[in-house]
Amino acid sequence: ASREIRIGYITALSGPRAEFGASDPWMLEQVRRLTENGLTIGGNTYSVEFLMRDNQSNINRSASVGQELIQREGVDLLLVQDLDASVATGEMSDIAGVPSISTIGPWQAWMYGRGSTPEQGFPYSFTFFWGADDAMGTFPRIWDQIDTNRVVGDFYFDNSAGQAFSDPNIGLPAIMEKAGYSRIDGGRFQLETQDFSAQVSRFKAAEAQIVTGFGFPPHWSTFWAQAGQMGFAPEAATFAGAFLFPSAIDALGDRGNGMSTEVWWTPKVPFHSSLTGQSAAELAQAYEDQSGAQWIQTLGYSHALFETGLAALTASGDPKNPDAVRDAIAALDIATMVGPVNFAGSPIRNVAVTEVAGGQWRKTTGGRHEYDLVITENALAPSIGVEDTTLPLSQLG
Amino acid sequence: MLEVSDLRKSFGRLTVVDGVSTTVAGGECLGVMGPNGAGKSTLFDLLAGATPVDGGTIRLDGRDVTGLPPEIRVQAGIARAFQIPKPFPTLSVREHLVLAASAGQGLRGAALAGQVDEALERTGLGDKAGRTGRELRLLDRKRLELAKALASGPRVLLLDEISGGLTEHEVHALVDLIRGLKSPGLAILWIEHIAHALKAASDRILMLHLGRKVIEDIPDTVTRDPRVRELYLGQAHHA
Amino acid sequence: MRPGILLAVAVVALVLLPFGADRGMLFLASEILVVVALSQAWNLLAGYGGLLSPGHHGFVGIGGYALYVLTRDLPVHPYMAIPLAGIVTAVLGFLLAPILFRLREVYFAVGMWVAAEIFRIVVMRWDYTGGAAGLPLAAARSLNREWMGASAYWLALAVALGATALVWALMRSNFGLRLRALKDDELAARSIGVAPHRVRLAVFVLSVALTGMAGAVSFLSALFITPVAAFDINWMVTIVFVTIIGGIGRISGPFLGAALYFVLRETLAFSSSWYLVALGATAVLVMLVMPGGLAGALDRLLSRKSTMETQP
Amino acid sequence: MLEIRGLDAFYGDFQALFGVDLSLQPGQTLALIGANGAGKSSFLHAICGMTQARGSVRLGDTDLAALPAVGRAAAGVALSPEGRRMFLSLSVRENLLMGANVRRRGPWTLDRVTGLFPILGEFADRPAGLLSGGQQQMVAIGRALMANPALLLLDEVSLGLAPVVAQEVHAALAMLRDQSEMITIMVEQDVNRAIAAGDRFLCLLEGRAALTGPCAGADLDAIGRAYFGEDDT
Amino acid sequence: MIWFETLFSGLTLGGLYALFGLGLSLIFGVMKIANIAHGELVIAGAFLAFAVVDLLPVPLWLLLPLVTMGMFAVGYALQSALVNRVLGDDPLPPLLLTFGISIVAQNLLVEIFGADNRALDPGWLATARIGPVWFPVGLLPLGTLILTVVLFGVLHLGIGHTRWGRIVRATSDDPALVGLFGVKRRRVFAVVMGVSAALAALAGVLLAMRSSVTPFSGVERLLIAFEVIVIGGLGSIWASLLGGLALGLVHVISFRLDPASGLLYGHILLLVILLIRPEGLAGRKVTR
Ligand SMILES: Nc1ncnc2c1ncn2[C@@H]1O[C@H](COP(=O)(O)OP(=O)(O)OP(=O)(O)O)[C@@H](O)[C@H]1O
Ligand SMILES: Nc1ncnc2c1ncn2[C@@H]1O[C@H](COP(=O)(O)OP(=O)(O)OP(=O)(O)O)[C@@H](O)[C@H]1O
Ligand SMILES: [Mg+2]
């Protein structure tokens, strides 16, 4: 048998989601250096070859690079850092019998979208990330910290994640109701939507003081500008997906101050890498120093994806045997850059649920960056320290 | 065979065909003449269905064809050779005729080949059957117009200035050809500016001016008519 | 006779490819064949029929979804569902034609594009088709894992060669003559008895049916379908690039265009956006120096060579 | 003066003119005649730069052959084209003003042109496409005059004109001829009328000059034979 | 009240749409070609504005003319260097050429600026409101609408009532003939493409202030621009304004009633209009 392990890595380096993959080339460089001398598994030393593929933010391209990696390159393990790509390649990995691990995408979207259930699971594909319910659960706890009339307007981008977030039974509507918030339904919207005046006027007419939902930065910036123009000024704006990256907040100018969001990872989380021993702050610092860019939330999860993959290969005893690798992933329970990733003890087959906190973007005074993400809520991630309470937007101005 | 009554057509404010009526029987050739812009080609457009009429009726063998689209009229037997030849640039001469015979008359196999060969031979295009429309010179383009019309197995044949650009000699040959086409099953309408040719081939001549019929009679009467001399033939022909 | 034998050998070689090639090559070959089939179908409508459609990606998507929904809800084998997908798209095209054929030129083009958008949004909104989240290929686990790659390849080959043979045969038939005449000059064609609606309807339905089948084949190996993937405008970008660069209105066009397209993609794919820049620049360049595309340039080259050969 | 030597004209591979020579003095009018397709329009097109041509064309001191069409217009060549070619979305006045676009000095102004063709003044604001054929012919001629040309090219002057209108146009042209130094080349289907209107005539046959000479006392029979290419024998 | 707001949003969005369509319809009217790169011209305008404000913080009143002039130059250069070379009887070469340009432009923007969403911060203007308290309207959308109407008016006058406009219309009517009148048609085409690109760029900057753009946003703008000119009808400048306003209204109303269907009702509107009037609302019948 060949003494080389081939690992495929799919991410978005170009296209509309390129920001999610922005740190990946750098990250891969780090991991390559770490595995330069190969891995010793079950007494054999294997050289490690990484094959990174850009899916161009395009789901078709994801499928074809997935095919290419599995069929043409014959990879032993497929790592996927993109929800759309993980859905597209998950089936291939199951059918072709090549183990895959993915991240960055609520696990419900990944599992239900592919027609499976927590009891059933999948033969070869795995994912680790937080769930839509957990992330959404942080939202009412953020709002509880400020004084409002508890009327919330919500609207969602219509994709698989958006469907999970807006699901009436497991999504935000149910969670808000349970937490005692009344809901003004702004519906789902499509990618090409350029106008949110309908939602703004509906929320304004109902005197909603909180806005929430899910979407991408451009959707929010359009909504937020129109809200300003139409004189709608809520006390809290907590929108999943749109405030992940500092650049999205920067793009809002002064009006980005006070946006609140779910937090997957920040340089402040108290976790360490199982590969390098680096702390989160050190990882972010290294990235910022070497790339000149600001840290992004995906930095932690990309790193954890490599950690999980390499740990599984090592634990398998025979990395060239797909079934051994698959069983090793299923038995995995390790501490990573994003906290514990535990497949072994998970009640949901093929899924390890990670922690999620809540935070608020605040304008810094003379710091390195224009905005800073301040942790304000940590019920599901107690190891992440709370820095401040959430402030109402009217106080931040 | 062809009965036309009170045909009208305007483009915007410009009335081009203004209440024209006539009949053409099988075996007959009706010559059509008139100054430039008199509405001759437009009259043919109306007969062939290329433009919708504004008023009036067209009957073929008693059947009203006024509202039918051009392709159905061809199938009914109204075939036309255009004044400005319109060959299909990428089709060969033979393909033009095959198309005309199959689409126009629904012919297949040997009957089709026979009809195509006959049209080629009659128009003297036999040696050019393989050329594409794009390669043809003006004269051959005009011949092809006629050949196409023949291949579609017409009952009414509309010929629009097919002799333009021909030498005297060729015009005589054309007159002979048209005379030879005459048969009880076919009515011919021929627009031509060369008066003597028209006179030689036609049984009657219809003179149009400003979209109206000026006169319709046997050729000798028409060419002697003072209105025709004034409006169309001009002083040169008095000599 | 010689070209005939050559062609037969080429076809046999293509059919036998799965026994010689590894899975990766086979997959690439299937991808190429799908693109050839799509371009040939588009070429039939645009190149021979003169109807430029920027909305064929809509039919790629419908074909793909037909495969997924049919195999989910009916006891149909996925391979059998491919021709059925062609029938579904053909019926849809047939129903749409009365609206679209009222339109001309730009209006027709925009109408086609908008129709594709409507397909996408409806599929996205419809729970029956899985909505925005998409559908897995329910029947995938019933497929033979060993032969999956080869079967997908053979299906792609069948659709591509079928499309090519169909175009070839049509263009040699009476029907092809009518089509060419209509494209050259509609009025003149009607004046010799060609019924434009019937002819156009026929090419339109054939073209979308082939497109649907090619779409179904493509999504067969994807194992998962989403509206975004199925109705991706990039299908159109690829089809237009391949057909026009290759030489629109020529049967060899889609082959030559696909060859260039995949050479570019395979050699430059790693530089992400630069590969697309190169693709666009190629399109610009080809239009500047050989507006007839590769096939046109090749024709001219060959005819020059043959006139040179016949000269003493 | 206009001096043309060995003029060939081409449409792609097709040659429409073969070595035509011509020379005209200021103020002269040439009647250009010939059968359908003889190359009359091609001759005019070759002079004004609308088709590929070879040979020398000099107007006064200017070597026209060296200029593109735009430059020839500026040098004083104006054409009233066959089929009139109105700018359909322009009004009659705007069509006429297009003629003045090259901004050459001279006697012709909007007022003088409408003085020559009063009906054009009346219809100045109508879209030119709505005018009758004869009226359009007047616009085309007026439009060419507006350039104050040194060389006026008139293709098929009386095409589509009622005989009485044609006579008016010819009367106006005759007046022009007597009043100015402008050189005119006129294509006219009616041979008799052409000979009457010109100082010299040139008869083309299949792209070649078949016969040329002064109009005064021209032999109509010889012209007829040259016209149809019949042998004298 | 809500309906007034909807109406207002619809009209202002429609104004922006009309501006997308205006440049496209100009090119189509004059050169009879469909400029596939039109969407990218819109986006390029926005990115040019980003580049300018990144380099030096110019105020808005200076930014707009700077970007407009810059993109005029780009349009002029594109036409004279590339598009002019493929103009002819066959409509396909210009189509594929502009298609190629659009792909190149899109991906060059990605390489230079990255794939991020970017918006232009119009400062205080972003949320400035005027009008009575019971019906405040955003100054930015109102300004956009007014600017659009003014631009349509200017173009209408420029095309219809100036020497330049006469030359453009004459060139459009008969490009082969205008040389005889001393008109260099390639230059006319280049200027027209420049104007079209400038209008597109202006629309792009306004779009970037209203929402945000990525280098990939061109295709959607192109479809909207095509819908605008087809709904309005080809052949008249004002038709684009009509088409834009109609489409904007339908979009906003349908976002209100059924946000999840996105642009569906706009698309259906288009098909219905074309079904009733195959030449668009105010289009001339295509005579063939
Ligand atoms: N589609 C059209 N739109 C507007 N006017 C038209 C149209 N077709 C023809 N005309 C006008 O109708 C009149 C008659 O044209 P027609 O072609 O019938 O004349 P004709 O008698 O055949 O002349 P000729 O002898 O020159 O061929 C002309 O003035 C022409 O300009
Ligand atoms: N654009 C063109 N392309 C190709 N051939 C052309 C073109 N224009 C004219 N010809 C050909 O050139 C020859 C001379 O044509 P031209 O138009 O100069 O003749 P003419 O004497 O003006 O005839 P008419 O009396 O019909 O106007 C003809 O054989 C014609 O077919
Ligand atoms: Mg006529």
Ligand SMILES: [Mg+2]
């Ligand atoms: Mg002529």
